[in-house]
Amino acid sequence: MSHDALLVLKNVSKSFGPVTVIDDVTVEVRAGQVSVLLGENGAGKSTLIKMIAGVHEPDSGQILLDGSPVKIPDTKASEALGIATIHQELNLVPSMSIAENITLGRVPRRFGIINRRAMRQIAREALDKLGLNLDVDTKVGELGLAQQQLVEIAKALSLDARVLVLDEPTAALTKAEIAHLFAVVRSLKTQGVGMVFISHHLDEIAEIGDFVNVLRDGKFIATVPADTEENELVRLMVGRDIDEQFPRVAQEPGSQPLLSVQNLSEGMLQNVSLSVRPGEVVALAGLMGAGRTELIRAIAGADKYSSGTVLVSGKKLPSFDVAAATRAGVGHVPEDRKTQGLVLDASVAENIGYATMAATSRGGLVDRKGQRERAQQVAERLRIRMGSIDAPIRSLSGGNQQKAVFGRWFTAGAKVLLLDEPTRGVDVGAKVEIYELINEITASGGCVLMASSELPEVLGMSDRVLVMSQGRIAGEIPTAQATQDSIMALAVSNVHRENEMEEN
Amino acid sequence: MSSTAIAPKKGFDVKAFLANNGALVGLVVLCLALFIATPRFLTGPNLLNIGIQVSTIAVMAYGMTFVIVAAGIDLSVGSVAALSAMASSYWITTAGLPDALSIPVGLAVGAACGWVTGAMSAYGKLPTFISSLAMLTVVRGLTLVISDGRPISTGASVSWLGGDLGVVPVPIIILVVSGLIAAFVLNRTVIGKNAFAVGGNTEAARLSGIPVKRVLVTVFVISGVFAALSGMILAGRLDSAQPTLASGYELDAIAAVVIGGASLSGGVGRISGTLIGALVLAVIRNGLNLLSVSAFWQQVVIGAVIAIAVGFDVLRRKNVRH
The missing domain is CATH 3.40.50.300 (P-loop containing nucleotide triphosphate hydrolases)
Structure with missing residues (x-):
């Protein structure tokens, strides 16, 4: 000593x-x-x-x-x-x-x-x-x-x-x-x-x-x-080598957009348009307060928007309707799993099952056996480490809790995953596992829109980067050509002034 | 669902059982103490008496459990019980309509009151404490308006609710049957599980696509229906609906739910716990009566018991969750 x-x-x-x-x-x-x-x-x-x-x-x-x-x-x-x-x-x-x-x-x-x-x-x-x-x-x-x-x-x-x-x-x-x-x-x-x-x-x-x-x-x-x-x-x-911190396996994207947002406006969000094709991971980068979370939540139906359209596979989603978005195959992994993602007193199986509970019920009765089986399957697939499927979700570590939120949407068969800071407070090992889940979704024809403050993650796991600034899309960069500097330059760009200049 | 810790499944863990069933242990100890203190406690008539006493509070508290699990509170149940009993009696005695419908009418009035309370909170954004407090007054007022402040005799079917079936009082049968139904709905149906999710974490439930507003309205409707049933049992026992019926009962119902281990912050609660909570209250009242303790002192004791029971529960949870 x-x-x-x-x-x-x-x-x-x-x-x-x-x-x-x-x-x-x-x-x-x-x-x-x-x-x-x-x-x-x-x-x-x-x-x-x-x-x-x-x-x-x-x-x-x-x-x-x-x-x-x-x-x-x-x-x-x-x-x-x-x-x-x-x-x-x-x-x-x-x-x-x-x-x-x-x-x-x-x-x-x-x-x-x-x-x-x-x-x-x-x-x-x-x-x-x-x-x-x-x-x-x-x-x-x-x-x-x-x-x-x-x-x-x-x-x-x-x-x-x-x-x-x-x-x-x-x-x-x-x-x-x-x-x-x-x-x-x-x-x-x-x-x-x-x-x-x-x-x-x-x-x-x-x-x-x-x-x-x-x-x-x-x-x-x-x-x-x-x-x-x-x-x-x-x-x-x-305790082992992690070969790759960002194991992104890019797919050939489909031709028709799976998710498309047109001229969405609400509060700080102004005229946001974007589209994500099957097989694609699109990252939303930007400074804190740039409107990334607001955009993700609006698309997911969690918040109202006053104008604009959200289309999934060409079909319009109603504003402010999580259930309709869920039915259309949208899954939302929110920013803060403890306050927005999980019911901490409930079990792992119940937390995984919330998005599918009503749809799989018979005559108003919860299909408890099926719910546990589906949760067990997805937990094994996602390698969620837990005491048992009936253990309270609060007993799991942060990374495993986050994987359970993913598991909810895997069980629901979500094709469009909206991720908000998907690896916040998650350790290195679980991070890579979450990245592998992202690969799995895109490999099976789904798409991912991911808001992230971690530039290495943005650069390592996306195919395209949309940079937000003051509630607008300030620019788009193919990830292969993006650098931390080019993203930051767009993130701090003053969109308002540019527009004024155009108008003048 | 419960807040119990993950216990290894090795035989029967006595310590864990005692820790997780504090109210039950308390009830057993209470009964043993009264058994020793007075020979009149463990007699058939006295036990039936306790059963009848407990039935009105317990039935009301079953409904309250749904609301509390969903992180709400329903202060209107006492008034709703009165209005429902009054409406069912008015239906037959004053309006002269068919007796067979008087119980359904009472239940419908309870459901309607619950719907209004729930809707005020779900769509009007009032805290449930406020919406149900408002309904407590409004509904009691309506009861007085309908009855003009006078009791109305009950019809045959409502009176039957307060009578006997063979040797068994009907209230006790309702206590058991409605308890089983409530437990089934709370634990097995989408309605019940949604209540747990909404009470445990409203935002997570909403973001999972659970219709949070509808869930809130539903639990209040359930609470209203159980309150109505409780009110009609009370009226049936007296063969008349009093305008002041069940006043103040909401507090006993809340106490029963909380003694039974539910958390006022939502997400945790059991029907069996609620029944035990109601039994604890009823047995204490009965025991104090048998021991000739004055009604004034009884209030002091009941208050202390509520504080102690919930205090133990808080301590237990702190230890479990580390």
Whole structure:
């Protein structure tokens, strides 16, 4: 053990019932360094950081802080020891100001009355440490996600945190915001804060990390330097070589469009037209807020549109009618599987069966046997790893949950798949499996329209790229000729100005 | 469907059974305690009495279970029970129409009330708490209007609902039969499974093509029908429909569903649990009566029991879900 180890988890294990999720793992956090925790979903990363945060206590093993063993029975204890965890879901009150949030639970008081001046002072000092120039009276709800995250980090530091756990902090940030976050992380390194960093983006590891602890199936695999090659990291993480990260098998597309959208307008969407032919994967790229999700949802029938037409195999779909779209062979894998894709209390079989439940019922009775059989078949085909088909879907890992949403539409025989960030929060192994599903759909004559913020995925898995900007299609590039730069150039192009010039 | 953990199927896991059936265990303990405390508890007449007492609340709570599973709440059931009972009695006694139709008329009135409540929430976007609160008042008002504030005698068929079939009281038969039907509809039919999906995650259900609005209206119609049945049993026992019939019963029905393990945030609930919840309430009332505890103190005890029962359930779920 190195002498500058701040926090050490030594030979810790944790089981939930019969399932061992952490098996004799030893990792350390060093002062002034970023320790990356790498592993697929279900590898045990979150359980490990929950031990540090005081949510779970290890069944065996020790937690050492500055070399002496400590117990962290609850989150309060963790906070008292100077440990702070920044989760993806932020712990801020949107309706309260930055200053109120930073001093939440320890509001400075004088004669029992809130001392607003001292409160602002504490908040301003905390923001200064991060080089953040924000008005401390701003309501947190008015800030963007990236700034909220920084406020939460500021709050942690004002509590004298020495160990900072960052759980996928970059998942929802833009490139510029990530750069800002990393600048803050670097400055915290010089201040001696020890950090644990979790990310599914391998390219970020070399950029910000110092060393990498790799976990697989709850076991410790290796500690390697952060500049280790990505392929090697993947191999350590998955336990086998992944030949190709993007195994796209292009098809000869059919001649007639399977999905066609004509002059669709609603809210921010303006005159969007596109068509996707059988066998094709068309990617929708663009900045956050460019209207990709809105477009996908409108086509799927999830939202209303005021004008325009959506045709599937030449037949018009009614607006705002998911059931009609489903009957026409449209499947929609929404942006956020937890809030939009799955009923977490229900079983795997039920979740897979929702789109087909009514159609396969007899006299209003659910065909439970058939539903389970169909779900079992599709689960095997999609290699969904689960306890059983009757297990609650919440017990599955993120990647397997996502595959279950795909399974719903496979079972329904969907020909047109609308994917919105299909691999968000999915680990490398499951990602490739999802890509293979995309290949399978196009090979069998279906088509895919995929909104994605990950340019490597866009470039690796599509045949054509449509770039959206401010609710319009700003341009189209065949994927073979597309580069990250050419896509970004279109994504930031100001469509309005171009049009004005044409009109003049 | 339940919120139970994935348990390995190795024989009978006593601990898991106890943890997952807290209300049932509570009920058994309660019965044992009363059996020891008073000899009058475990007698035929007393048990039949409990059965009759429980039937009205349980039948109402069966319908409420559908609404709560779909993440709604129905505060109007007490009033709907009264209006339905009143309408079925008015039908024969005041209007002089055929008695054979009086029960169907009562059920139809219940269904119509449920439809209005459901439609207000599904299409008018009112929270179910508000739409059903509005209906609680409106429907009670209509009951008073129809009856002019006076009781109306029931017809023969509604009175039969409160009578006996041989030695068995008809309310107990209805309690069992309607419970089986409710459990079947909730667990085996598309209507029931849709209610679970909508209550568990409305957006996911909608994006899967489930007609969320229709599901919401349907669960309220079901709740209305069960409330009507419950109201007619009550009226049948008294041989008259009172304008204040079943007032405040909605709270007992909700309590029964919640004690039975349903979650007010939707997606979780069982008819068997609801029956147990209703039994817990009825047995406590009966026991306190046998022990001559004053009616005022009974209210205190019932409130405490609701808090304790649901508190245990919350704790259990926290442990299961880690």
